[in-house]
Amino acid sequence: TDANQLMPARLACPKCSEPWPADPMELAALVACPGCAKVARVLAFPALFRETAPVVAPLDQVLSEGEASCFYHPAKRATVPCGACGRFLCALCDVKLGDRNLCPGCVETGRTKGKLTELEPARTLWDSAALTLALLPLILCGYLTVLTAPATLVVAWIGRKKPSSIITRGRWRLWTAVILAVLQIATWVTLAVLFFTGAFD
Numbered sequence: 386t387d388a389n390q391l392m393p394a395r396l397a398c399p400k401c402s403e404p405w406p407a408d409p410m411e412l413a414a415l416v417a418c419p420g421c422a423k424v425a426r427v428l429a430f431p432a433l434f435r436e437t438a439p440v441v442a443p444l445d446q447v448l449s450e451g452e453a454s455c456f457y458h459p460a461k462r463a464t465v466p467c468g469a470c471g472r473f474l475c476a477l478c479d480v481k482l483g484d485r486n487l488c489p490g491c492v493e494t495g496r497t498k499g500k501l502t503e504l505e506p507a508r509t510l511w512d513s514a515a516l517t518l519a520l521l522p523l524i525l526c527g528y529l530t531v532l533t534a535p536a537t538l539v540v541a542w543i544g545r546k547k548p549s550s551i552i553t554r555g556r557w558r559l560w561t562a563v564i565l566a567v568l569q570i571a572t573w574v575t576l577a578v579l580f581f582t583g584a585f586d
Contacts, residue, residue, distance in 0.1 A: 465486045469495070519537045
């Protein structure tokens with residue numbers, strides 16, 4: 386039986402759990418299990434046979450006697466206090482927001498309460514709003530454009546300096562809305578002039 390398997394760190398037969406030969410040369414070929422005689426080919430990463438050095442934390446993260454520890458990680462040395470609650474933070478927990486250092490708890494609290502103006506979970510798309518305001522009355526009721534056309538220009542004027550979408554996109558929506566609003570206003574002005582000059586009589 387040919388079984389292509391990725392074995393864990395402890396190489397064992399998948400049938401009887403007998404220890405498997407750990408020689409990479411033997412693993413590359415079909416080998417019979419020494420316990421149950423099941424024939425299989427074991428595929429293992431080379432890193433399985435490589436000696437790994439112990440992981441050593443950077444010196445700036447190791448807590449020494451007499452130093453302040455991180456509120457969230459007591460074994461790590463604190464580097465800065467939180468600018469909101471004063472808790473000591475290690476480099477991992479330090480959230481830089483503008484010129485302030487905050488802890489994850491204060492960031493989450495500020496996000497839910499809307500106190501952190503630097504966090505922007507949503508953004509008003511003024512260009513899309515202006516374009517919708519210019520197009521929707523044309524679909525529903527053309528007479529509404531007498532009101533929505535000036536409103537479109539106001540929305541476009543407000544949104545011209547506002548930040549656009551987080552995803553980069555052009556400003557063609559804003560300019561299209563302005564052109565449509567100007568055409569709608571020009572149409573109403575023309576109709577008003579023709580009405581008062583008696584052109585419809």
